[in-house]
Amino acid sequence: MTDVHRMYDPGPVPPAGVPATMRAVVQDRYGPPEHLQVREVPTPAPGTGEVLLRVSAAALNPYDWHLTTGRPYFMRLLFGLRRPARAVRGADVAGRVVAVGEGVVGLAVGDRVAGMASGSFAEYAVADATSVAVLPDRIPDDEAAAIPLAGTTALQALRDHGALVAGRHVLVVGAAGGVGGYAVQLAVAMGAVVTGVCSTGNVDLVRSWGATEVVDRTVTDWADGPRHDLVVDTVGTRPLAVCRRAVRPGGGYVMIGGPKANPWIDPLGRVVAGHLRFAGRPERFVQFTATRSADDLRVLWEHAAAGRLRPFVGRRIGLDDVPAAVAAVGAGHTRGKVVVDVAGGA
Ligand SMILES: NC(=O)c1ccc[n+]([C@@H]2O[C@H](COP(=O)([O-])OP(=O)(O)OC[C@H]3O[C@@H](n4cnc5c(N)ncnc54)[C@H](OP(=O)(O)O)[C@@H]3O)[C@@H](O)[C@H]2O)c1
Structure with a gap:
């Protein structure tokens, strides 16, 4: 019922x-x-x-x-x-x-x-x-x-869809948001080198979560920076060609959020365009919907209880x-x- x-x-x-x-x-x-x-x-x-x-x-x-x-x-x-x-x-x-x-x-x-x-x-x-x-x-x-929805999404993006391992370079776009904030902290906990993208007022916050670099998106275009092994994009409003150029060959672009302007198709249109734009390229395009998992919640509780996820x-x-x-x-x-x-x- x-x-x-x-x-x-x-x-x-x-x-x-x-x-x-x-x-x-x-x-x-x-x-x-x-x-x-x-x-x-x-x-x-x-x-x-x-x-x-x-x-x-x-x-x-x-x-x-x-x-x-x-x-x-x-x-x-x-x-x-x-x-x-x-x-x-x-x-x-x-x-x-x-x-x-x-x-x-x-x-x-x-x-x-x-x-x-x-x-x-x-x-x-x-x-x-x-x-x-x-x-x-x-x-x-x-x-x-x-924690639950945003934390589960961040965990699955990094671990399951981004295949993240220690030492890799990760860029998190929307780093001060719910998913982005957890993605920064979990990537740091997994031993990655993390760059966060956020607006001016959130730079110190994102740095406090362990990001090595923080890009103030109101000053600098993150797409002009170095390439990354993994880009976790919770915003999804930059052109896909630009996003692809931010990924190293063999790396991945994980789309978590997307545009909302068109009430009929957004963000689905970007998902279709992403698969086409990355087709045949050495960089991977991934979009996923987080799945509910009590096991993943317990992983998140462990990180939170140990102070790695705040x-x-x-x-x-x-x-x-x-x-x-x-x-x-x-x-x-x-x-x-x-x-x-x-x-x-x-
Ligand atoms: N695929 C899935 O299963 C799944 C699961 C959960 C959420 N989502 C989606 O993921 C997105 C983010 O969710 P959330 O919970 O993290 O949302 P949120 O807490 O509202 O965070 C969004 C963040 O995006 C940043 N932002 C806004 N415009 C930006 C821009 N142009 N460039 C860079 N950053 C920008 C904002 O910070 P600043 O203003 O400081 O930049 C804000 O902190 C949503 O679209 C949501 O629907 C998808």
């Missing part, structure tokens, strides 16, 4: 001790973020393979903007034609397990977990048991909530501030992560 049915039909009775309704950020149709509403809705119940979390903290990602606006339009074929099948927004989450569905192995009521849920901008959220992982004591909830919470907000924050994240100049303090009711 989808969340939308849980919200508009009576739905299953919430587990004992869980209130029948909760506050949540909800959308009834695709549109600009101001269409999002904070209202009282029925509390979901976990289905088979799912857990119910009492949400402590959630975090925003551009993904939330895409689901809110339904852009690019082709995405609606997957998520719902008039509105997302799941009406409550939010994915990144940290909280405590308050109920466990049938067939769940390895998680129990009372566990403190973080990961990706269906509708984390709410007091309670259902998550697939394989999309969350138990947190070490050393990682506080607000920092944990800031989540940067740029802003803390309450549930009522989420609509405006989704608009800001959609504009693409977020510094670090925006975290929603759900338990505190800020």
Whole structure:
């Protein structure tokens, strides 16, 4: 059963001790973020393979903007034609397990977990048991909530799609953003030599994460610099020919983000163009969609617990501030992560 049915039909009775309704950020149709509403809705119940979390903290990602606006339009074929099948927004989450569905192995009521849920901008959220992982004591909830989607994407970009090994030179474009910030820190942890690209106000921040070089994109064109073994591009707005020239023969260009100007095809048009532009060349073009993985979350927790991955919470907000924050994240100049303090009711 989808969340939308849980919200508009009576739905299953919430587990004992869980209130029948909760506050949540909800959308009834695709549109600009101001269409999002904070209202009282029925509390979901976990289905088979799912857990119910009492949400402590959630975090925003551009993904939330895409689901809110339904852009690019082709995405609606997957998520719902008039509105997302799941009406409550939010994915990144940290909280405590308050109920466990049938067939769940390895998680129990009372566990403190973080990961990706269906509708984390709410007091309670259902998550697939394989999309969350138990947190070490050393990682506080607000920092944990800031890691899952962006951290998983950065890890998979470097390790799985970039085949990064120690000593290689990596360029991270969008280095002060969610994915870029984690890509810088994880690449440093993997022994790479890292150059970050960001705007003036973020240069010191990116350097503090261990980047050897930081390019202020308002002053210097990163494409004019030396070639790199791996380019991780979370922005994707420079011409592909320019991006290719920044990669050493045998190296790779990993496209994580792309343009949003054309609501029909962006960023898909750039993916197609990228494969064509790199075809037959010694440089590789890679585009991927991050996959949810509890194992990868545990890798990220290890880095965070050891201090090698430091989540940067740029802003803390309450549930009522989420609509405006989704608009800001959609504009693409977020510094670090925006975290929603759900338990505190800020
Ligand atoms: N493929 C996947 O599975 C996947 C997963 C997660 C995210 N994404 C995509 O990856 C992109 C980044 O996500 P995110 O969570 O990191 O977003 P974010 O936190 O909003 O960060 C975006 C960063 O881009 C920088 N930026 C904006 N314009 C720039 C430009 N012209 N040149 C260089 N840097 C620029 C901004 O910093 P400055 O203004 O300081 O430069 C900002 O820090 C989004 O498009 C998102 O949809 C894809």
